[in-house]
Structures are given as C-alpha cells and as structure tokens.
Amino acid sequence: MLAVTAAAIIPMITIAGSGIDISRVYLAKSRLQAACDSGVLAGRKAMTTVTYTSTARERAEAMFNFNFDPEDYQATGTQFTAQADAEGRLDGQARTTIPMIVMDFLGFGDKQITVNCSADIQVPNIDIVFVLDVTGSMTETIGGVQKIASLKLATIDFYDAIAAAMVGNTRTRVRYGFVPYSQTVNGSELFVTNPNFATLGQLPVTHLINTMTVQSRVANFNTPYTGNWIEDPNSTPTSFEQTFVSGNNASREPNVAVTSSGTVMSNNDCALYGQNLSFSIDNNTNLRVWFPTLTAWPGGDGQGSSELYKPDGSNTWQATVPTSGSGYTRATFSRVSATWNDNNGASTNQYRACTRRVTHTRFIRETGFRFTNWTYRPVEINTTNYRAGGTISYVSSINTSTASVPTAGSYDMVQLAQMPNQTGLTRSTAIWNGCLEERTTTAASTFSPIPDAAKDLNYIDGGTSESMRWRPMMHDLTWLRTGTAHQTTTNNNSKPSNACPTASMRNLREYPTRSAFTSYVNSLQANGNTYLDVGMIWGLRLISPQGMFADRNLTGPNGGQISRHIIFLTDGEPVSSATTYSSYGTEQTERRITGSTGIAAATLHARRFQALCDAERGRVAIWAIAFGTSVTGNMQTCADSGRAMQANNTTELRQAFARIANEVADLRLVQ
Structure with a gap:
C-alpha cells in the first residue's frame, strides 16, 4: 500500500497542480484579452484621423493598465503595443508571463x-433625418442667442462629428434628410416636374x-342694372372715305358734294373752317353728303365737333x-x-377736291348684374398647372x-378672373410656395391602432390614388368662416394666418462637402405654430425602407444594412390654431382633426404624434431633444429608452447633438 501510495502521489500532484496553474493562465489570458480590447477601443476612439497619435497611445495604454494589473x-x-493601418484600423497586441506555482516543482x-x-x-x-422645429418661438433667445441660431450650430456640429469618424472609411455611406416643420412642411424640392429619384429621392x-x-368664396351677381353707353361687342366699326369735288356735275355722283344752293364749292367749302351748311348722310349709300355744320374740320386745330350721332330707328344725325x-x-x-386743282390747265379757283374718312x-x-353679396x-379648383x-x-x-x-349667377374667384372686358375687378396671380396640405384623414380620439381612414398617418405609401395624394396649399384663395355651414x-x-417653412424638405442624400450641408442648414428660418405630428409623419416617410422610397432605402449601395435615425427637436408643446391655415386646412371650418370628438385639436395632434412614434419603434432609432423646455410628455415617451434629452442653452444643445x-x-470591436 505504501508503495502504491508513493507511486500515486506524483501523478496526483501533477494533476492538481496543472489544474491550478492552467486555471490561473486562462484567467490571466481572459483578463489580458479584455484589457487589450479596452485599450484599442479607447485608442481608436481618441484618434481624430487615421493616425495613431501620442495622445491616442496614452489613452490606449492607460485603459489597458486600468484593466490588467500584473500583481x-x-x-x-507585461507589454501592450498597438499600431494603425492606412484606413485607421488599430491593431494591438498584449503579452505577459505567468509563473507556475505548483508545476514549477515538476520542472x-x-x-x-x-x-x-x-x-x-x-x-x-x-x-439620418433631422426633423427640426422652425416655428415662431425659435426666434426667442436663450442667453442672448436665438434658438434657431443654436439649432444651426448644433446640426453642423453633428455633421462634423460624423465626418471625423468617417475619415479613411470608404466603405460606408452616410445620408442626411431634413424635415423643417411648423404648421406644415415645404415640399417644393420633393415634388417636381422632372424628378431625380435615384440621387435626390424626388417624386x-x-x-x-x-x-x-x-x-374659399363665390361672388353673387344678382342685382340687375342698366349702365353707360359702351361699344357693342357684337359689332365691328366700319370706315370709308368721301371725296368732295366742286362743280355741279352729276357724273361725279355719288361722291359729289355741292353747296346747299347748288353752286360750285368755294374756297371755304373745303377750308379748315367750313361754312354753316346743312348736313345729311344718305341712309342707303352713306356717300351722298352735304357738308356738315362744323366750326372745325376733324383733324384741324381741335375747335368744334368731329362727331355726329344717329339713334337706332332714326334717319337723322345729331350733334349730341x-x-x-x-x-x-x-x-x-x-x-x-384738301387740294386745289387747275381747270384745263388754268388756275381758275373753281376746282377743289376734299377727302375725308368717316368711321x-x-x-x-x-346691361347686366352687379354684385349682391358673398x-x-x-x-x-383645378391644380394641374399650379402644382407644376x-x-x-x-x-x-x-x-x-x-x-x-352679363349673366346673373355665382362666380368663384378664378371664374371671375377669366371674364373679359370687366371693370371693378382686381386680378392677382397665385404661385405655389411648396407647402402641403395633408391627404385624407379621419377625426378620431384614439390611435391605437391607427385608423385605416387616416391616410395622412400612412407614412409608407405614396400619392398613387386620389385619396392618397397630397394637396398644394392655396392660401391666396382661402377665406375664413365660422363653422362648416x-x-x-x-x-x-x-x-387665415399662414406660415410656410422657407426651407424645403430634403430627402436622404449624401453631403460630400461641408459647405453644401451648412448652406442648407443656414437657410432655416422660424415662423408658424407647432404641429409635431406633421414633422414626424414626414420624417418617417423619408426614412422608411418600405413604400414609395423602398428602392432607395432598403439596403446600402454595398448591400449592407442601414442604421436609421430620426433626430426630432422641438422647443415646445403642440400648438394649433382654429384660424390658422395648416396641413389640415382651417380647423374651425373643416375640422379634419377634431370632428365631433369634443377634444381640443392640440391634444389630438399630440396623440397622433405619439401613435407615429410607437408605430415605428424598434425599426428606427428615435432621438428626441427638448430645447429650452422640459423633456416630458410626448417627447419623453416618443424617444427610444435613454434617447430623450433636454437642452437648456446653446452649449447643452451642442452637447446633445455631439x-x-x-x-x-458607434465604435465597435473587430477582433
């Protein structure tokens, strides 16, 4: 037994010792790997370019030493080294030596x-789609800086941060979209006559x-009246010439004029200032004429009359x-x-010809009908030309x-403008400013699920049917009235009051130059009320991988996946006005949102906003920033967990965007 026990001691010690020392080695290797990973992660994050700088090296080594204590x-x-390749990938290696405690006795x-x-x-x-509040309150100041100016700075900071992270990376595509919203959005760059779908995502x-x-309104013309004399629009003026020759020669008729006494014309008969002679016009030929009683020939120095008048049904011409x-x-x-002619070559003053034109x-x-009431x-209204x-x-x-x-009836403002020869009408022209009314919706109090009849909350499908098409806003032709009647x-x-964002929505596209990005951002201007749901609807439409933009949004150009982000910013709670012309018309008249619900429009807009956030959760990362206001209510519940932020000043806003x-x-481990 002693011999057997003695023989077994050494193998048993070997097995136990190897288990202890191998466990120590595996634990040390695991810790060393974690420290190595932490070091290169920290170092790569500290690299602002593809170069592994001394600052980045110090950061990497500090993180390695923090995670691995040799004692x-x-x-x-123990050593840790790292170096970066041409594309900025940071490769590291860590090594250390672990002493054997038990196995050392066995050599x-x-x-x-x-x-x-x-x-x-x-x-x-x-x-990335920026859904940015450009309402009137964004002109307010915080710390002496307009909120809209702070927004521009923070958005440009965001671009700079992404651009720095992308240095040396030629494999990844980054696209930006913009939805500046107030009580509506501007779609003038999104809907065009010759769209560039592939590059600009236009429709x-x-x-x-x-x-x-x-x-709108119609003008009722039902009051008959008889007015002034006007040229008959159904009659064309006629003109002819009359030549008067001195002498009582019947062969010269019908273009012959003689004095009332039948004697030949004297000098004065064709002079600028004629004699008091009787006047008539042959009603059959309009040519055989006695000289009129004129104090001046028409075309002379303006003295006297140059017109005569014959009432309908009369053969007598009169001077009034x-x-x-x-x-x-x-x-x-x-x-x-009016020329002198000689008689057989002799100037006898007995022959004179005069020609005049009669019109x-x-x-x-x-006659017609004057304005009665509105x-x-x-x-x-036909919008075919207007929308283009x-x-x-x-x-x-x-x-x-x-x-x-001319005819009694009710005429809208476009019909009136097309009437010819009208007085008392001030004509103007309307040009589409790009802002949109939403398509067909339904008044509802709850939106879980979103009602099928709420076509406006459908952020997938385009305007391929009449109920799904958007409407170009027509503020020029819109008037207020109380109620629907x-x-x-x-x-x-x-x-109604009206505010159209100056900057148009831009679909997702690349911005290879900073100047192109900043030029657009700096065009943002503030005006209008806060309709959060209008902004979110369009943010989801632009970023959705389905529906009208599926060919652009489903996968990247390299076949890779797309990380989708909506950055939603507002500086206040939803605000709507019954007398404002918004994406839903004028609420006090049309009641597309409130209907008969008895619920305030602002409350329903907030519920619609929340329903949109909930519908896409998990497929799109939603970031919400409350600027100069509390991040509560919709802003808190709309954002993904941990992605609702509050910024109280310019510095905090820039930090939030950063x-x-x-x-x-995202910095990710490769190996």
Whole structure:
C-alpha cells in the first residue's frame, strides 16, 4: 500500500497542480484579452484621423493598465503595443508571463501569454433625418442667442462629428434628410416636374391632387342694372372715305358734294373752317353728303365737333349723344386731303377736291348684374398647372359699386378672373410656395391602432390614388368662416394666418462637402405654430425602407444594412390654431382633426404624434431633444429608452447633438 501510495502521489500532484496553474493562465489570458480590447477601443476612439497619435497611445495604454494589473497574477514582462493601418484600423497586441506555482516543482517553466486585438469605426450605412422645429418661438433667445441660431450650430456640429469618424472609411455611406416643420412642411424640392429619384429621392408632381377643394368664396351677381353707353361687342366699326369735288356735275355722283344752293364749292367749302351748311348722310349709300355744320374740320386745330350721332330707328344725325334708346351709331370724321386743282390747265379757283374718312361705331347700353353679396363655401379648383409651378389667375377684390357680369349667377374667384372686358375687378396671380396640405384623414380620439381612414398617418405609401395624394396649399384663395355651414354676407371675411417653412424638405442624400450641408442648414428660418405630428409623419416617410422610397432605402449601395435615425427637436408643446391655415386646412371650418370628438385639436395632434412614434419603434432609432423646455410628455415617451434629452442653452444643445453623433458613429470591436 505504501508503495502504491508513493507511486500515486506524483501523478496526483501533477494533476492538481496543472489544474491550478492552467486555471490561473486562462484567467490571466481572459483578463489580458479584455484589457487589450479596452485599450484599442479607447485608442481608436481618441484618434481624430487615421493616425495613431501620442495622445491616442496614452489613452490606449492607460485603459489597458486600468484593466490588467500584473500583481493580480504575479505576472512579469507585461507589454501592450498597438499600431494603425492606412484606413485607421488599430491593431494591438498584449503579452505577459505567468509563473507556475505548483508545476514549477515538476520542472515546468513560466507561461508566456500573447493576445491580439483590433478596433475600428465600423459604421454601418447610416441614414439620418433631422426633423427640426422652425416655428415662431425659435426666434426667442436663450442667453442672448436665438434658438434657431443654436439649432444651426448644433446640426453642423453633428455633421462634423460624423465626418471625423468617417475619415479613411470608404466603405460606408452616410445620408442626411431634413424635415423643417411648423404648421406644415415645404415640399417644393420633393415634388417636381422632372424628378431625380435615384440621387435626390424626388417624386413627380402627380403625387399631388388634380382638383382640390378650397375653403374659399363665390361672388353673387344678382342685382340687375342698366349702365353707360359702351361699344357693342357684337359689332365691328366700319370706315370709308368721301371725296368732295366742286362743280355741279352729276357724273361725279355719288361722291359729289355741292353747296346747299347748288353752286360750285368755294374756297371755304373745303377750308379748315367750313361754312354753316346743312348736313345729311344718305341712309342707303352713306356717300351722298352735304357738308356738315362744323366750326372745325376733324383733324384741324381741335375747335368744334368731329362727331355726329344717329339713334337706332332714326334717319337723322345729331350733334349730341342720345339720352335714351337702346343704341346709336357714332360717325367720326377725319380729313384725308384738301387740294386745289387747275381747270384745263388754268388756275381758275373753281376746282377743289376734299377727302375725308368717316368711321361708324355702334354703341349699346351696358346691361347686366352687379354684385349682391358673398357666399363663403368650398370651391373646386383645378391644380394641374399650379402644382407644376404655373400660376392661377384669380380676383383678389371686387369694387362692389362698379363690377358687373352679363349673366346673373355665382362666380368663384378664378371664374371671375377669366371674364373679359370687366371693370371693378382686381386680378392677382397665385404661385405655389411648396407647402402641403395633408391627404385624407379621419377625426378620431384614439390611435391605437391607427385608423385605416387616416391616410395622412400612412407614412409608407405614396400619392398613387386620389385619396392618397397630397394637396398644394392655396392660401391666396382661402377665406375664413365660422363653422362648416356656408355663410352668405356682404362682409369681406378675413383670410387665415399662414406660415410656410422657407426651407424645403430634403430627402436622404449624401453631403460630400461641408459647405453644401451648412448652406442648407443656414437657410432655416422660424415662423408658424407647432404641429409635431406633421414633422414626424414626414420624417418617417423619408426614412422608411418600405413604400414609395423602398428602392432607395432598403439596403446600402454595398448591400449592407442601414442604421436609421430620426433626430426630432422641438422647443415646445403642440400648438394649433382654429384660424390658422395648416396641413389640415382651417380647423374651425373643416375640422379634419377634431370632428365631433369634443377634444381640443392640440391634444389630438399630440396623440397622433405619439401613435407615429410607437408605430415605428424598434425599426428606427428615435432621438428626441427638448430645447429650452422640459423633456416630458410626448417627447419623453416618443424617444427610444435613454434617447430623450433636454437642452437648456446653446452649449447643452451642442452637447446633445455631439452625444447622438458619437453613438450613431458607434465604435465597435473587430477582433
């Protein structure tokens, strides 16, 4: 037994000792690997370019030493080294020597451990849509700086941070989209006649409606009247020349004039100042003429009359405009020539020729119907030319004392502008400013799930059917009225307030130069009310990998996945106004949001906003920033966990954007 026991002691010690020492080696190697990983991660994060600087090296070594203490393992000869390749990948190696405690008695020497580690900015393809509040409150100041100016600085900081992280990375695509929102959004760059879908993500204007219902007004012309004499629009003026020759020669008729006494014409008969001779016009030929009683020939020095008038049904010409009757003919005279001619070669002063032009113009009484009152009601307007950048001619105001139409009826402002020969109408032209009314929706109090009839909350599908098409806003042709019923009145109702973001939405695209990015951001201007749901709807539309932008958004150009982020910023709670023209028309008239719910419009807009956030959660990273206000309510619950932030001043806002940029450009371990 003693012999057997003695023989077994050595193997048993070997087994136990190897288990102890091997466990120590594995623990040390695991810790060394973790320290190596931490070191290269810290070093790569400290690299602002592809160069492994001394600052980055110090950061890497400090992180390695923090995570591996040689005394914990009685290790010796511990080293950590790292170097960066041409693309900025940081490769590291760590080594140390672990002494054998038990196995040393059996002749086993110390164990050297070597581990490798690498870190890189492994940014996937990234899509970022900035949904930015450009409402009127963004003109307020915090610390002497306008909030809109702070927003611009922070957004440009974000671009700089991503650009720095991307240095040397030629494999990753980063795209930015913008939705500046207030009570509406501007789609003038998104919907165009010749869209560039592949590069700019533009859509044809056929995604906008062809005929649009506008809360407008019609002018009722039902008051008959008889007005002034006007040229008969159905009659064309006629002209002819008359030549008068001295001498009582019948062969010269019908273009012969003689004095009333039948004697030959004297010098004065064709002079500028004629004699008091009787006058008539042959009603059959309009050519056989006695000289009129004129104190001056028409075309002379302006003395006397150059017109004569013959009332309808009369054969007598008179020197004054008729005061009654249904119409008359006016004859106007102009001298063509008055020349002396000799008689058989002898100047006997007995032969003189005069030519004059006579113009007959028919006049009738102006009759028709004058303005009676307005009816404020919906009007159908064709938008085909308007949505494509053309103009709509409309009547912006009416002189109710002078305006008239030939036929009684009700006329909208576009119809009136097309009427010819009208007075008392002030015509203007409307051009689409790019802002959009949302498509068909339904008034609901809850949005879980989102109702199918709420087409506006569908952020997947484009405007491929009439109920799904958007509407180009027509503020010029919109007037307010109280309630949904038609309103007939002689009053000029007010127009709704309106604010269209100056900067148009931009779909996802690359910005290879900083100047292109900053130029757009600096174009942002503040105006209007806060409709959070309008901004979020369009943010989701631009970034969604489905529906109308699927061909652009599903995968990256290298076939890689896309990391999608919406950065949503506002400086206040939802604010709506019943008398504002917004993406949902004028609420006090159309009630597209409130309907008969009895719930305030602002509350319903907030619920719609929350429903949109919930619908896409997990597929799109949603970051929410409350600027100059508390990050509570919708802003807190809309954002992903840990991604709702509050910024109380410019510095904090820039820090918030920097934090998001760092997390978007996620630093990931390669090996």
